[in-house]
Amino acid sequence: PLVYLNGSMTPLSEAHIPVLDRGFIFGDGVYEVVPIYGRKLFRSEHHLARLFRSLAKISIPNPHDKQQWLALIQGVIDAHPAADQMVYIHVTRGVAKRGHAFPKEPLTPTVFIMTNPLVLPSAALRASGVPCVAMEDQRWLHCEIKSISLLGNVLAAQNAAEHGVVEAIQFRDGWLTEASSSNVWIVKHGKLMAPPKNNLILEGIRYQLIEELCAGGGIPFEARRIAREEVFAADEVLLSSATKEVLPVVSIDGKTIGNGAPGPIYKQLYEAYQAAKA
Numbered sequence: 573p574l575v576y577l578n579g580s581m582t583p584l585s586e587a588h589i590p591v592l593d594r595g596f597i598f599g600d601g602v603y604e605v606v607p608i609y610g611r612k613l614f615r616s617e618h619h620l621a622r623l624f625r626s627l628a629k630i631s632i633p634n635p636h637d638k639q640q641w642l643a644l645i646q647g648v649i650d651a652h653p654a655a656d657q658m659v660y661i662h663v664t665r666g667v668a669k670r671g672h673a674f675p676k677e678p679l680t681p682t683v684f685i686m687t688n689p690l691v692l693p694s695a696a697l698r699a700s701g702v703p704c705v706a707m708e709d710q711r712w713l714h715c716e717i718k719s720i721s722l723l724g725n726v727l728a729a730q731n732a733a734e735h736g737v738v739e740a741i742q743f744r745d746g747w748l749t750e751a752s753s754s755n756v757w758i759v760k761h762g763k764l765m766a767p768p769k770n771n772l773i774l775e776g777i778r779y780q781l782i783e784e785l786c787a788g789g790g791i792p793f794e795a796r797r798i799a800r801e802e803v804f805a806a807d808e809v810l811l812s813s814a815t816k817e818v819l820p821v822v823s824i825d826g827k828t829i830g831n832g833a834p835g836p837i838y839k840q841l842y843e844a845y846q847a848a849k850a
């Protein structure tokens with residue numbers, strides 16, 4: 573499979589960036605992960621809009637318009653044999669002499685696009701649901717930017733891995749934020765709830781999708797602050813992301829959620845999600 577780097581398609585092993593790239597030195601860049609089903613981008617408009625928002629938030633000039641982005645991404649997809657893929661798009665401020673503030677001279681942003689087969693949770697995992705751990709959110713206060721500076725998320729994911737679970741569900745001062753690389757939802761008395769879209773979470777592309785699926789399926793939804801105790805007392809807890817779609821959580825820190833099995837709202841949303849892919 574070929575990757576795209578700064579204007580050309582090249583084998584991954586030959587894709588190199590200069591060590592002074594500000595992405596390498598400072599984590600000064602943003603990224604996107606887009607699922608591809610049957611060789612087609614899923615919710616591409618939303619993913620590109622979020623990429624453009626992330627770039628604007630950190631004042632990296634967008635190097636391409638929408639049509640150019642779609643053509644570049646399609647080129648990478650076409651060079652891969654898998655029907656279902658996950659495309660990774662990465663833009664940094666570019667290469668410059670090391671110095672924290674933006675360099676005065678205009679830079680050329682580094683653009684990297686690669687794809688891999690989309691590996692979704694197995695049927696067995698969906699049937700059993702997944703265990704998680706809870707932890708304090710130790711990240712910065714601009715989680716709405718899809719930044720490549722992911723140290724907080726990396727440490728949270730490692731915490732989950734060391735506990736042998738799928739995700740770390742994070743709380744800031746007792747309030748639910750999100751997991752290391754997914755959004756978190758709770759269900760109580762048939763109503764779905766998620767933390768509001770603000771600077772404390774990344775607004776997943778699945779956030780709006782699930783809102784739409786709720787509206788279409790008669791599931792009441794409310795975005796509001798969710799206390800830690802409400803998560804543990806929920807009837808259902810769900811995760812959502814490009815690579816998890818929607819996934820049921822059955823325990824947190826070894827404490828059973830609901831009746832310890834995937835619940836009806838999960839099942840309805842999972843079916844609706846599959847229908848939306850077609």
Ligand code: PDD
Binds near residue numbers: 750775
């Ligand atoms: N992660 N919150 C965080 C911190 C994330 O990293 C992600 C996605 C999400 C869900 O967003 P979406 O529905 O757009 O996938 C929420 C991607 C998959 C990743 O970093 O690989």
